[in-house]
């Protein structure tokens with residue numbers, strides 16, 4: 069199919085909030101819109117550099133205005149290829165990934181365009197810009213340098229080659245890991261092996277088997293991280309062992325989906341690229357543009373945490389072995405016995421929470437309710453509006469005064485066409501330049517119950533829902549002029565902070581009593597359970613912190629290599645990196661191994677996985693602030709919204725935090741929360 073003016077990406081959608089016209093969008097529309105979008109944007113750039121005078125308006129603002137067809141297509145496409153992919157979409161993604169990298173390079177590495185930006189930046193004091201515009205100019209200047217605009221022509225050509233290859237590798241890695249994870253799904257022949265699971269969980273496994281033409285059996289699909297949510301319930305030890313072992317070998321077997329070679333090529337190319345920029349390593353290059361500044365700063369923070377984390381994990385293992393009676397705890401026993409220990413020590417059994425966490429109530433009376441109390445916003449489902457999949461629901465969001473704020477799309481269920489994990493993304497970015505209101509999507513991977521049965525969430529899934537909605541709030545409450553700064557367009561080691569803060573409302577008295585009710589009897593979640601759970605805040609944090617730190621360290625270790633580094637074995641490199649931090653402990657494996665670490669090899673988190681704990685410092689401080697200021701109030705919410713959530717990336721991230729908090733962040737609240745003091 070070729071480009072025509074009837075292509076659904078040709079114009080701004082006339083649906084409410086410029087919702088993409090999903091009913092019209094077909095697979096064959098993507099490629100023509102992609103190619104046309106690229107050439108239109110290049111023509112816009114040519115037009116910019118042909119202007120005789122150099123002004124902020126005709127250069128920076130003109131850049132913000134450029135590339136609309138391409139942007140519309142990409143936002144829809146990547147949303148779809150993450151949430152509901154197909155072999156056809158995978159093929160399109162593989163085709164466009166390197167071309168998109170080349171297109172971005174053609175702009176960032178355009179010498180005339182760079183000359184104009186540099187010229188403006190050098191006389192920025194005299195341009196009379198408002199603060200958001202001044203920061204936009206600075207960001208463009210720094211983005212272009214980060215992309216290599218200042219390199220020589222010869223270097224720029226080399227860089228383009230690296231970038232194209234890297235983006236191809238990224239797509240390949242993601243697709244292979246997903247394929248291998250699907251192959252590694254556990255098939256169970258005898259239902260007796262599923263002892264410990266609820267009827268719904270067993271029905272879900274039966275449905276998964278049916279989807280794979282294995283009717284009469286049960287299938288447990290792999291998840292993207294190490295381990296599996298069902299490990300806490302399955303009494304059959306050998307089944308637990310099979311699940312854990314399969315989860316650990318994703319992407320690392322001798323077959324077509326082996327990504328070990330890709331990992332090696334990845335890190336070597338990234339190191340070469342960093343050297344081209346004058347950095348010692350990819351980690352230095354990446355972190356120079358983050359709030360942390362340098363890998364050294366990151367390490368010194370992680371090293372404050374690591375010894376206490378592993379010490380606590382070993383103590384937890386001792387407790388578990390006591391509960392086991394005899395034998396040594398293995399990684400596949402951990403979750404199962406942890407629940408037993410939790411029960412014994414604190415009388416908390418989170419598996420009993422499920423009937424109290426019915427999806428519709430959690431969403432409306434928990435997540436939406438808390439947002440209403442804080443920000444005054446309200447939600448109304450719009451069944452008349454169609455999203456990209458029948459399970460993706462559309463909600464309209466209103467301000468306190470009734471004015472329109474955003475659309476929120478909620479896509480909660482797992483399916484084979486959806487990648488693992490949970491995330492937020494945008495279909496339309498809020499900005500005043502185009503007068504656009506945001507459309508934000510939340511994706512989760514909750515197993516879909518059989519037709520007619522309610523969706524009951526685990527405590528972890530409820531936590532994920534509040535977390536992702538925190539990102540959604542950052543996108544929906546955005547109030548910025550330029551698209552570049554919209555919502556979550558902040559440094560990566562800052563972006564997890566608002567989402568983590570939103571988790572504080574899960575057990576907040578006013579919220580939990582409002583939503584956590586038994587789906588059959590309407591009884592509230594017993595207060596005693598809530599109190600007991602609150603008392604366990606530091607419980608199992610040794611395990612959680614250790615497995616997280618192992619992954620964060622692994623990410624840094626790969627990306628601190630220089631281009632001459634020779635790695636013979638991905639497996640032993642991994643073990644050595646973890647050992648070097650004193651975090652080797654077989655019952656606690658890393659949350660991600662190199663062969664399924666999609667955050668860093670197929671997503672944007674390379675040298676950035678540390679960001680979760682980096683931003684948790686800000687989160688823990690903020691939770692303290694809310695608690696000390698009266699908690700869930702409109703006043704507190706408005707202050708958070710005005711000073712931080714609505715500001716997107718319009719200011720240095722740590723400055724935004726100071727505007728909100730009135731001071732710099734300290735690490736103590738985090739250490740206290742995780743029991744690491």
Ligand SMILES: [Zn+2]
Pocket residue numbers: 535536539564567
């Ligand atoms: Zn997040």
